[in-house]
Amino acid sequence: MSAKAEPSQGSARATPEVARAGSSEFVRVEGVTKKFGSFTAVDDVSFSIDRGEIFSLLGGSGCGKTTILRMLAGFETPTRGRVWIDGQDMTDVPAYERPVNMMFQSYALFPHMSVEKNIGYGLKHEKMSKAQRGDRVREMLDLVQLTGLSERKPHQISGGQRQRVALARALARSPKLLLLDEPLAALDKKLREQTQFELMNIQDRTGVTFIVVTHDQEEAMTLSSRLAVMDKGRIMQVGTSTEIYEYPGNRQVAGFIGSINFFDARVIRRNGDLLRLDVPDLGGEVDAAAIDGVSSGDEVTLAVRPEKLVINRARPDETNRTLGTVEGLAYFGKDSLYRVRLPGGNLVSAMSVNSRRAGENERVADWEDQVWLSFAASSAIVLTS
């Protein structure tokens, strides 16, 4: 139990190798620390991003994600460490000389300029003729579908339209890297989903590398090719959405992304691809997919996602099973969440997809019912920290 939260690259894990096409390092953040007075906002963070990726920094407020973004943009200088963009050391390069543009959370549109002037603002510094500049602005207006609104001032358009103007303005200079600070936070749910796909579409068409800061895990998981989960100024894990969700590196990551049931467990022995665990809360021994670096007698944590727990009235064939009593039931339409009390006293969550139409008296289980919970050995996550 000595292993401390190791940032990412948990090579010990049986993580499926995800091939990254045309892999080439584009952004490298190297041992970066940022202190504001005695407060450490970012603590020795390192990661790298490939060209054309949508990379998300995910974490709660105050976790340091925005500070990293601001250091990439050039608004803050790291206290320690270096920042490389496209092979160049950018650590001490001022914001106005970086091939990077940022879309601000507040959008930061210039209130005294029209939509057109806002989008064209950055082009003033490019060596281009007035006609070329006009063409580029029109191209951008077209890209974000705002062609009719070029004359308007920011206060005369809706929130969603402002968001697009901000995006168009940030993209107009064809940056190598686009930084997006909570790009969807100010939009309502419907617009957010729609805009999310638009963002991905635009990224696909322009090929610009995106770094997105967000506190919304769903947003991070759908948008990004890879994401970094952050807490208290440190990166806890970097990986694809699948890696982070299905193969979390530690309890913190597992608990932060989605919901999960944790059980204290002890390793009995290793059986090829499986670990035999003693889990008192589950009333005995269970099997779980093996990980490296554990040996008999180790105290570990067994984690199972609610949707991986199968709920059944009949005794299942699966050997990883336990009996419990339904204490709570939430019906969401497409699925239902059951809160099941185990004999040991634990309350666990099980999610069951309502794949067949059933009346109120026909569902899998009801309040006070005795049910069997089971899970496949391959779905069980073993965590050492």
Place this chain on the structure above:
Amino acid sequence: MSAAPTTLRRLRRWFNRKGWGQITIATPYIWLLALFLVPFVIVFAMSFATRTPTAPPFSFGGENPILNWENYRRLFTDTLYIRAYLTSIANAAMATVMCLLIGYPMALGIARSSRSWRNILLMLVILPFWTSFLLRVYAWMGLMGTNSWFNKLLTSFYNGIVPDDWALSYIPMMNTNFAVVLVTVYSYLPFMILPLYANLEKLDLQLDEAAMDLGSRPLRVFWDITLPQSIPGIIAGGMLVFIPASGELIIPSLVGSSSQPMIGRVISDEFASARDWPMASAVSVALLVLLVVPLMLYTHYESKAQRQAQKRAEEGQ
């Protein structure tokens, strides 16, 4: 017997329903009416009267026409008045520009300093008001006088850099337009700084970052983002300095040139020394028109331009 309670009840009902709101709105209007509009109408009427050796020293009618235009005719023909207006406008404009050039960086500096420093710095801006205005003008008179240490210091500097045959025994500062502008700038600087600060303090610094992110260097950011957004503050500060400075009486009387009087001095002299109240009134009315009309035109066109922009934007949809 029953009429009084009904009236009272009605009054109370009116008061509760909308009386408070109406009284609140009416208060500033009543104030303006009583303390600005009524006196102005009196002055305006007086400007058409005729000077008489009576008390009060004017009359309407008699052998003269009821509406006596003579005062206004003199205003436009006597070069004394025209020159006084020009001197006033020139001095006030110069002082306003200087106040802006000195006050803008100060206001910006205060607005961009840390929260704890801001109040201290603002306090320092207002601090001179704690001593009498007259006292401060007298202090400047002392400094600018031919035998003051300040004048001697400046003179030795001046003599040090110019050829010997240009050397002076003192620098003539008192009783010049330079002195008027200098003391006006000193006295009115807070009136420029405070509205500018109020404006600059509200600006969103993220806009500066956005401009910098889009490739603008700091000076460019100031020119493109900060300055355009501070125009309301510049106009407010400019008016607060220009309008009182152009009608200023004490500063030009104490440190100004007697051969180039400013209009405040002329009005004062007409009223007090010449006892020509109608003429003084005419000069005052003309000054008001000179100051207020351009301002009204500006406001009118500004709001018109804004309405047009709004309309264009709506049609563009």
